[in-house]
Amino acid sequence: MAFSPSNGYFHLYKKPSINAIQIQFINHQNQNPSTKTQLFRSFSIKSSKTPLTPVTSPEPNTPPLVVVGSANADIYVEIDRLPREGETISAKNGQTLAGGKGANQAACGGKLSYPTYFVGQVGDDANGKLIIDALRNGGVHLDYVRHVGDVPTGHAVVMLQSDGQNSIIIVGGANNSGWPEELSDQHLGVVRNAGIILLQREIPDSVNIQVAKAAKNVGVPVILDVGGMDTPIPLELLKVVDILSPNESELARITGMPTENFEQIGHAVTKCHEMGARKVLVKLGAKGSAFFEEGQKPIRQPIISAARVLDTTGAGDTFTAAFAVALVEGKTKEECMRFAAAAASLCVQVKGAIPSMPDRTSVLGLLQCV
Numbered sequence: 001m002a003f004s005p006s007n008g009y010f011h012l013y014k015k016p017s018i019n020a021i022q023i024q025f026i027n028h029q030n031q032n033p034s035t036k037t038q039l040f041r042s043f044s045i046k047s048s049k050t051p052l053t054p055v056t057s058p059e060p061n062t063p064p065l066v067v068v069g070s071a072n073a074d075i076y077v078e079i080d081r082l083p084r085e086g087e088t089i090s091a092k093n094g095q096t097l098a099g100g101k102g103a104n105q106a107a108c109g110g111k112l113s114y115p116t117y118f119v120g121q122v123g124d125d126a127n128g129k130l131i132i133d134a135l136r137n138g139g140v141h142l143d144y145v146r147h148v149g150d151v152p153t154g155h156a157v158v159m160l161q162s163d164g165q166n167s168i169i170i171v172g173g174a175n176n177s178g179w180p181e182e183l184s185d186q187h188l189g190v191v192r193n194a195g196i197i198l199l200q201r202e203i204p205d206s207v208n209i210q211v212a213k214a215a216k217n218v219g220v221p222v223i224l225d226v227g228g229m230d231t232p233i234p235l236e237l238l239k240v241v242d243i244l245s246p247n248e249s250e251l252a253r254i255t256g257m258p259t260e261n262f263e264q265i266g267h268a269v270t271k272c273h274e275m276g277a278r279k280v281l282v283k284l285g286a287k288g289s290a291f292f293e294e295g296q297k298p299i300r301q302p303i304i305s306a307a308r309v310l311d312t313t314g315a316g317d318t319f320t321a322a323f324a325v326a327l328v329e330g331k332t333k334e335e336c337m338r339f340a341a342a343a344a345s346l347c348v349q350v351k352g353a354i355p356s357m358p359d360r361t362s363v364l365g366l367l368q369c370v
Contacts, residue, residue: 063195069102070202073127098134201228314353
């Protein structure tokens with residue numbers, strides 16, 4: 001799928017080093033998060049025979065989606081099966097594409113025509129340029145992306161099997177190195193002016209905690225995608241996020257409880273409530289998704305079947321970001337989950353993470369057909 005046009009060009013300028021690591025800021029021209037415009041302020045997920053007509057007049061002062069997280073170069077190898085211990089096998093194909101949970105979610109927000117900012121770090125290398133180009137072409141604002149010298153851009157090896165399933169190994173690189181001990185007022189400013197924040201666990205917890213606290217203090221909702229590090233989530237972070245979003249295996253890991261059926265998932269979510277997470281959005285793969293709010297009946301959303309499944313990489317990120325976009329636009333939880341399910345269904349039909357992110361017209365078109 002084609003990316004939407006770029007929002008402009010960017011400039012590089014040097015900043016003083018932090019911990020002996022050279023930092024460069026990437027900025028679009030004349031961009032301020034408080035004056036971003038939105039092309040599609042609202043949508044309906046109800047079936048209609050009337051053709052969809054995009055809202056073309058921009059609405060000023062739309063609070064943006066701000067994604068703080070990782071950016072990786074995904075090195076894809078297509079294989080029939082995973083190699084056994086000590087075995088060498090040949091891949092049918094290989095390519096490098098832009099990805100990383102944070103960049104994926106930001107790209108999804110941009111493709112859905114919602115004003116989106118990405119806050120993250122890349123190395124001063126070809127992989128960093130690959131990611132910057134992909135995000136810029138996807139309409140994402142890059143004012144708060146930094147180039148970190150002497151540290152490579154984060155990358156991942158994605159072993160893609162013939163059934164579309166994948167196994168992934170991540171090298172953190174610039175995602176983990178060079179973050180300042182305290183985020184600047186500039187970075188916390190875009191957080192405070194956001195409509196909603198998306199976090200993941202592929203950057204240091206200390207960064208996520210600062211961002212979540214800044215957002216919490218001004219009433220900006222925060223969604224934490226559990227994907228990334230497999231270390232325990234700090235309680236300091238759990239207490240300041242509004243929605244915790246794991247998949248089945250992540251839910252099992254953070255609670256130490258089985259998640260093989262919906263009853264077990266419910267018990268595991270109760271454990272999350274006890275840990276401090278009042279709202280939990282669980283991604284269940286082929287079984288759909290479920291939203292749990294403490295004291296409320298769970299909301300379940302089945303998958304919207306894809307015509308074909310080529311690559312599940314980025315499907316969870318697409319779901320989370322699409323849910324966030326619908327939520328910040330004021331939709332009900334049921335509408336948010338259905339919109340997100342449609343976006344994820346389109347995502348798995350295209351290879352690659354960022355290249356597979358659907359645009360809003362495609363998502364709404366699919367929702368009219370189901």
